[in-house]
Amino acid sequence: MRHHRLPTIAAVCVAAVLAACSPTTYDSTADTQPREATSTTLPTGTAAELLPLLLAEVQGLPTRVMNADGDGAAATRIEQLWAAVSPEIEATQPELVPDFEFVIRRCRAAADRNRPADADRAFKNLTTLVQAYLG
Numbered sequence: 515m516r517h518h519r520l521p522t523i524a525a526v527c528v529a530a531v532l533a534a535c536s537p538t539t540y541d542s543t544a545d546t547q548p549r550e551a552t553s554t555t556l557p558t559g560t561a562a563e564l565l566p567l568l569l570a571e572v573q574g575l576p577t578r579v580m581n582a583d584g585d586g587a588a589a590t591r592i593e594q595l596w597a598a599v600s601p602e603i604e605a606t607q608p609e610l611v612p613d614f615e616f617v618i619r620r621c622r623a624a625a626d627r628n629r630p631a632d633a634d635r636a637f638k639n640l641t642t643l644v645q646a647y648l649g
Contacts, residue, residue, distance in 0.1 A: 568644075580630045607647060
């Protein structure tokens with residue numbers, strides 16, 4: 515019975531070796547252009563200055579997500595703008611912080627999961643939050 519398994523084991527080993535020898539193919543249509551660089555320096559300014567910039571960035575996110583054109587970099591800029599403006603909002607209207615953070619997370623999820631509808635909802639929610647904060 516032991517000798518009956520030997521041909522099967524040998525056949526599996528030979529198949530594995532031959533599969534490992536298959537030629538490597540390269541996708542010539544792959545994008546080899548350098549990605550858009552993002553800054554690690556936080557923007558500076560007051561909430562009155564930065565919130566309109568944040569709103570403009572989020573407004574363009576649905577289109578970027580649909581076109582797969584810089585949506586990850588846009589989400590990073592959105593996170594950077596939020597990091598710059600959040601201390602002022604935390605100090606003046608801390609009850610709004612969880613809602614702002616939810617919108618920022620939704621922007622990142624929209625970019626990472628290719629969900630333009632989430633980006634659109636984030637823009638609508640952020641518009642309401644910015645109006646509530648700035649008055």
